[in-house]
Amino acid sequence: xxxVAGSLTSRxxxxxxxxxxxxxxxxxELQLLLAMAVVVAVSAVLHPDFVSxxxxxxxLADSSVTATLAIGQTLVILGKGxxxxxxxxxxxxxxxxxxxxxxxxxxxxxxLVIVMGVGIVLGVGNGILVSWARxxxxxxxxxxxxxxxxxxxxxxxxxxxxxxxxFYDTFGNSDLVPGVPWALLAAVGLALVVWLFLRQTNxxxxxxxxxxxxxxxxxxxxxxxxxxxxxxxxCGFLAGIAGLIYLCHTGSADSTTGTDSNVELTSIAATLxxxxxxxxxxxxxxxxxxxxIFLSIALTAMVFARxxxxWEPAGVGxxxxxxxxxxxxxxxxxxxxxxxxxxxx
Amino acid sequence: MSPDRLGxxxxxxxxxxxxxxxRARARRVRSPGGTEERVELAELGERVPxxxxxxxxxxxxxxxxxxxxxxxxxxxVSGWGAPARYEARSVTKSFNGAIVLDxxxxxxxxxxxxxxxGENGAGKSTLFKILSGLYTPxxxxxxxxxxxxxxxxxxxALGLGIYLVPQEPKLMAxxxxxxxxxxxxxxxxxVRLLVNWRQVHREAATYFERVxxxxxxxxxxxxxxxxxxxxxxxxxxxVHRCRVILFDEPTSPLxxxxxxxxxxxxxxxRDAGLAIGFISHRLDEVLEVSDRVEVLRDGRxxxxxxxxxxxxxxxxxAMIGREIGVRTRVRRTSDVxxxxxxxxxxxxxxxxxxxxxxxxxxxxxxxxxxxxxxxGRTEIAEAIFGLRAADSGRVAIDGRVLERRSPRACIEAGLxxxxxxxxxxxxxxxxxxxxNVTAGTIPRLPRRWGLIRQREEQELAAASAARTSVRxxxxxxxxxxxxxxxxxxxxxxxxxxxxxxxxILDEPTRGVDIGAKDDIYDIISDLAAxxxxxxxISSELEELxxxxxxxxxxxxxxxxxxxxxxxxxAARLGELxxxxxxx
Numbered sequence: 001x002x003x004v005a006g007s008l009t010s011r012x013x014x015x016x017x018x019x020x021x022x023x024x025x026x027x028x029e030l031q032l033l034l035a036m037a038v039v040v041a042v043s044a045v046l047h048p049d050f051v052s053x054x055x056x057x058x059x060l061a062d063s064s065v066t067a068t069l070a071i072g073q074t075l076v077i078l079g080k081g082x083x084x085x086x087x088x089x090x091x092x093x094x095x096x097x098x099x100x101x102x103x104x105x106x107x108x109x110x111x112l113v114i115v116m117g118v119g120i121v122l123g124v125g126n127g128i129l130v131s132w133a134r135x136x137x138x139x140x141x142x143x144x145x146x147x148x149x150x151x152x153x154x155x156x157x158x159x160x161x162x163x164x165x166x167f168y169d170t171f172g173n174s175d176l177v178p179g180v181p182w183a184l185l186a187a188v189g190l191a192l193v194v195w196l197f198l199r200q201t202n203x204x205x206x207x208x209x210x211x212x213x214x215x216x217x218x219x220x221x222x223x224x225x226x227x228x229x230x231x232x233x234x235c236g237f238l239a240g241i242a243g244l245i246y247l248c249h250t251g252s253a254d255s256t257t258g259t260d261s262n263v264e265l266t267s268i269a270a271t272l273x274x275x276x277x278x279x280x281x282x283x284x285x286x287x288x289x290x291x292x293i294f295l296s297i298a299l300t301a302m303v304f305a306r307x308x309x310x311w312e313p314a315g316v317g318x319x320x321x322x323x324x325x326x327x328x329x330x331x332x333x334x335x336x337x338x339x340x341x342x343x344x345x
Numbered sequence: 346m347s348p349d350r351l352g353x354x355x356x357x358x359x360x361x362x363x364x365x366x367x368r369a370r371a372r373r374v375r376s377p378g379g380t381e382e383r384v385e386l387a388e389l390g391e392r393v394p395x396x397x398x399x400x401x402x403x404x405x406x407x408x409x410x411x412x413x414x415x416x417x418x419x420x421x422v423s424g425w426g427a428p429a430r431y432e433a434r435s436v437t438k439s440f441n442g443a444i445v446l447d448x449x450x451x452x453x454x455x456x457x458x459x460x461x462x463g464e465n466g467a468g469k470s471t472l473f474k475i476l477s478g479l480y481t482p483x484x485x486x487x488x489x490x491x492x493x494x495x496x497x498x499x500x501x502a503l504g505l506g507i508y509l510v511p512q513e514p515k516l517m518a519x520x521x522x523x524x525x526x527x528x529x530x531x532x533x534x535x536v537r538l539l540v541n542w543r544q545v546h547r548e549a550a551t552y553f554e555r556v557x558x559x560x561x562x563x564x565x566x567x568x569x570x571x572x573x574x575x576x577x578x579x580x581x582x583x584v585h586r587c588r589v590i591l592f593d594e595p596t597s598p599l600x601x602x603x604x605x606x607x608x609x610x611x612x613x614x615r616d617a618g619l620a621i622g623f624i625s626h627r628l629d630e631v632l633e634v635s636d637r638v639e640v641l642r643d644g645r646x647x648x649x650x651x652x653x654x655x656x657x658x659x660x661x662x663a664m665i666g667r668e669i670g671v672r673t674r675v676r677r678t679s680d681v682x683x684x685x686x687x688x689x690x691x692x693x694x695x696x697x698x699x700x701x702x703x704x705x706x707x708x709x710x711x712x713x714x715x716x717x718x719x720x721g722r723t724e725i726a727e728a729i730f731g732l733r734a735a736d737s738g739r740v741a742i743d744g745r746v747l748e749r750r751s752p753r754a755c756i757e758a759g760l761x762x763x764x765x766x767x768x769x770x771x772x773x774x775x776x777x778x779x780x781n782v783t784a785g786t787i788p789r790l791p792r793r794w795g796l797i798r799q800r801e802e803q804e805l806a807a808a809s810a811a812r813t814s815v816r817x818x819x820x821x822x823x824x825x826x827x828x829x830x831x832x833x834x835x836x837x838x839x840x841x842x843x844x845x846x847x848x849i850l851d852e853p854t855r856g857v858d859i860g861a862k863d864d865i866y867d868i869i870s871d872l873a874a875x876x877x878x879x880x881x882i883s884s885e886l887e888e889l890x891x892x893x894x895x896x897x898x899x900x901x902x903x904x905x906x907x908x909x910x911x912x913x914x915a916a917r918l919g920e921l922x923x924x925x926x927x928x
Contacts, residue, residue, distance in 0.1 A: 202530065208519075209517050209524075209529065217529075220529055220581070
């Protein structure tokens with residue numbers, strides 16, 4: 001018995017520090033910041049231009065579209081769904097305000113209201129199909145990816161937006177202070193609002209509950225289908241805003257904007273790299289925004305390292321895999337062992 | 346507590362369901378906390394305003410502090426949870442044409458524990474699911490306090506104060522205990538929008554204390570034991586101020602000790618004026634806690650008895666529709682000559698769960714493992730079977746040490762493991778019985794040109810299923826269509842196909858009805874007679890007494906005692922599993 005008692009006490013002394021350490025290491029946000037620091041440091045040493053304010057500003061502004069999409073994607077994935085249709089939602093939003101902006105100088109504030117409306121309407125479409133028609137999310141949004149993509153063609157009607165008013169360009173391509181672009185600030189602002197929503201409101205917590213176990217949530221009195229519906233609407237809403245940021249940043253929009261660069265997959269990649277799990281109920285938006293920024297930095301670093309652009313998709317894929325492996329590994333720290341099955345006791 | 350508030354509360358105490366549910370709930374939750382709670386319970390328990398805090402009612406959660414919010418004493422709040430009779434009238438329900446409930450009427454009275462008994466498939470759980478809004482009845486109606494309820498969903502049921510504690514607790518694994526408790530109705534700040542996490546944790550702790558759940562509110566649910574999860578479900582019912590709580594077989598995963606804690610809580614709630622619904626297969630506990638027992642058989646109500654009228658034999662014969670003899674101890678012949686050691690476990694350790702576990706099993710022997718949930722008994726079995734990494738220790742089967750243990754290697758060597766959680770780790774629920782039975786021995790199935798010969802596979806499965814007398818219409822239906830007892834038999838036949846020398850049976854009769862239980866005991870003793878060594882892990886001490894030649898007692902991850910033959914009594918085991926001395 002004394003041997004047992006001895007091991008018990010020693011366990012108690014060691015556990016807290018180990019647990020704390022494990023928790024810190026597991027924080028995906030911390031891992032990402034660390035990884036970013038490494039990539040930036042290495043690239044800066046090899047190519048001092050990498051940390052020039054114009055390049056930093058470019059990378060961050062570039063990531064803001066992905067970041068905004070990833071915020072919405074995170075909401076959907078937390079609720080155990082997925083939204084593949086964010087690309088045409090972004091595209092439709094961009095052209096719907098792009099033409100009046102180009103031809104009539106549509107005020108930015110009005111444009112914002114319009115893209116939000118467009119995003120909400122298209123998001124409601126997804127939400128109805130998933131939560132009321134009960135079509136699995138991946139099938140629903142694969143279908144609406146095509147349907148909305150077709151709609152984008154019809155709306156664009158072969159025209160292109162090539163020339164946007166100056167104030168659009170100013171928002172999309174200038175900095176508050178050197179190296180901190182307005183576009184990223186917008187994305188970060190949205191992320192903070194959504195972060196607060198997810199963390200501090202019953203609605204936000206309900207998304208986590210539904211993603212964890214929809215049956216359990218149903219039994220606990222959570223209106224599961226309404227919550228799922230809401231995530232798609234919010235995702236559409238954010239994709240609409242992302243469309244405006246895209247328009248301002250690139251100054252162009254046409255019938256294949258969004259879909260041609262597969263932004264839906266990039267947004268999912270940023271979300272996964274940010275630590276949100278596809279199984280739902282775990283993760284958060286801060287990680288997703290960091291994931292988007294990390295993607296942008298890493299891909300730019302590849303360019304600086306003179307790796308041909310054809311390797312870019314492989315780079316994204318590699319980062320996703322790396323994130324998953326890290327998940328696996330850090331998820332096991334402090335638990336019973338790699339093959340633990342009975343987690344009940 | 347000011348008397349005028351109590352008075353006001355008493356005056357307005359009526360049936361709460363006249364109040365718009367959503368609003369009442371939202372308000373109620375923004376104003377939890379000690380003081381308000383006390384009003385509520387005083388009303389429920391004493392039914393005399395002004396005597397708060399004197400009676401036998403459970404004491405309010407400790408740290409008060411936030412109690413006296415302005416809206417705390419409002420009529421909507423204090424009307425809540427008033428005792429009410431809950432009735433199901435002529436409820437009928439069928440699934441795919443099969444009638445599960447046939448014109449059943451039950452009445453749950455406040456201040457009573459109302460128990461349903463019946464064999465698996467009798468319709469007990471279905472009735473509870475209807476009462477809690479998970480299922481909609483085909484016909485019939487529900488009345489709460491004399492008012493007919495419309496379409497009930499779990500959400501609206503909770504709003505009315507009706508909650509079902511399910512057979513298998515279902516919590517949201519990655520959320521904290523506190524959040525699971527309050528999910529959907531987390532207390533908010535004065536700002537009315539943002540969740541007040543400090544309040545959540547503080548008040549969760551007081552609720553946990555009240556149901557006897559000792560746990561840090563920040564613990565993620567996935568790290569909680571079944572017993573703890575169950576207590577959390579009870580606490581959730583309290584958070585929602587429920588007046589009807591339904592317990593669907595809550596005790597089947599619990600140990601005797603935990604069961605006592607739960608019963609204590611049930612009695613407390615009953616005395617506070619709640620109507621308690623209860624389902625159990627363990628008749629002793631049914632007789633112990635019930636104020637009224639009703640027997641369901643094949644979807645019909647066949648008997649309704651009050652406390653004192655019900656006897657064990659009476660219930661059993663009503664349940665199965667025939668008389669059965671009292672089960673006596675299965676005594677195996679201890680003088681089998683050909684005994685040899687088939688399993689040896691040496692110093693098996695997996696910190697921090699268990700350590701230095703050593704024992705041996707001989708052929709023809711049935712050895713029990715007694716221990717509380719969380720004592721490490723299941724984990725030891727998992728480690729032996731290679732499901733869980735062990736830090737050190739050896740396992741030998743038939744004298745041969747298994748170096749790298751994996752389920753496959755163990756099965757090859759003659760060791761099989763029947764897991765405790767049949768639904769999750771045992772059956773492939775949507776797959777045909779044939780393939781469920783042969784799933785453990787796929788590499789050995791008869792083949793031609795490398796392809797499995799389906800007809801022979803089916804014959805093998807049929808023969809094996811016949812050995813354990815699985816009752817089924819066809820081998821080619823999904824195993825989910827079988828009753829719990831028959832699923833378990835099919836699991837036995839799966840492992841018989843592997844021709845094992847040692848079988849580890851983790852809770853072999855969990856979720857199995859009485860008649861089927863006896864059959865499983867028979868199967869076990871037949872297997873032992875044919876030479877198989879069985880290791881039975883069970884929370885039911887009676888079961889160990891009935892079936893085992895030896896019982897090992899596990900306490901906090903170590904084997905602390907061993908009883909043999911006539912020494913094995915429920916009383917002795919009960920002492921040992923909670924860490925009592927073995928002398």
